[in-house]
Amino acid sequence: MxxxxxxxxxxxxxxLDEAFAQAHEEIGIPLSALGEAMKLAASRADEPPLFKLERGQITDHEFTAIMAASLSEVTGREVVLDGYGERLMRSLxxxxxxxxxxxxxxxxxxxxxxxxxxxxxxxxxxxxxxxxxxxxxxxxxxxxxxxxxxxxxxxxxxxxxxxxxxxxxxxxxxxxxxxxxxxxxxxxxxxxxxxxxxxxxxxxxxx
The missing domain is CATH 3.40.50.1000 (HAD superfamily/HAD-like)
Incomplete structure (x- = not known):
């Protein structure tokens, strides 16, 4: 080999669960809401937006906008995800x-x-x-x-x-x-x- x-x-x-948990504690959104928002966004597209993000087919900014809208719908309040990636990377x-x-x-x-x-x-x-x-x-x-x-x-x-x-x-x-x-x-x-x-x-x- x-x-x-x-x-x-x-x-x-x-x-990664630890990093996500810390990032979500900082922004005050339950981590469970992220999973629900991911499912919601995926149900409205031909494939999960995360897959397109990971292929570089959409930008971080575009993905963040999709997830902010989905999280707002899931939580029933406006969610702003500015700096989400920075928080996540800082938690690694x-x-x-x-x-x-x-x-x-x-x-x-x-x-x-x-x-x-x-x-x-x-x-x-x-x-x-x-x-x-x-x-x-x-x-x-x-x-x-x-x-x-x-x-x-x-x-x-x-x-x-x-x-x-x-x-x-x-x-x-x-x-x-x-x-x-x-x-x-x-x-x-x-x-x-x-x-x-x-x-x-x-x-x-x-x-």
Whole structure:
């Protein structure tokens, strides 16, 4: 096994639920309302607006306007989401134990890459969380026009690494993305806890 391709949010960072909870506490909107608003917005479109945001097909500003309108309808009061992405990114915390393990792998010659479903405008806010020089490649859906679990984004990542799918492990906290990775021949590892993920990677990597 020559490389580990890792998701960012909820893997390299601590659980995203914690970041969302903090952001929603700051703006005074229950986190449960976000889920309802997401469902409402999705019911009125051909697919969830989040998917279009993560492909870079709509802007952060456009997505925020959609969600503010949906949250206003769900909560029964006007909701303003100015600076929502900034709050969310500020709430992210690095998963230091996993990053420490990745550093050990890199020292052994294992190549490291990131494949993330993310927001184009948010990249400058989350990139500083990464240790300098640890990851040789970052593939961000917001710049690619495709998102996990669509096969093309895995293929883009492999092409840029110059590796075959069978030579790479893939880590993600969403099972659907792991299934997508497995479908193109990657060795998928479903992140549930840091300890479990390290153990699973050790097994896959044969270290």
């Amino acid at each position: 020559k490389a580990v391709i890792s998701d960012f949010g909820g893997v390299i960072t601590l659980p 915390r690095p998963n230091e134990p996993l990053l420490g393990y990745y550093a050990q792998l890199k020292a052994k010659g294992v190549r490291l890459a990131i494949l993330t479903n993310n927001v184009r405008e948010w990249q400058p806010r989350w990139m500083p969380l990464l240790p300098t020089g640890m990851f040789e490649l970052i593939v961000d859906s917001g710049f690619e026009g495709v998102r996990k679990p669509e096969p093309k984004i895995y293929e883009i990542t492999l092409s840029r690494l110059g590796l075959e799918a069978g030579e790479c492990a893939f880590v993600d906290d969403l099972e659907v993305n792991v299934q997508g990775a497995n479908a193109v021949g990657l060795h998928g590892v479903h992140f549930r806890t840091t300890e479990q993920t390290i153990a699973d990677l050790e097994s896959v990597l044969g270290t």
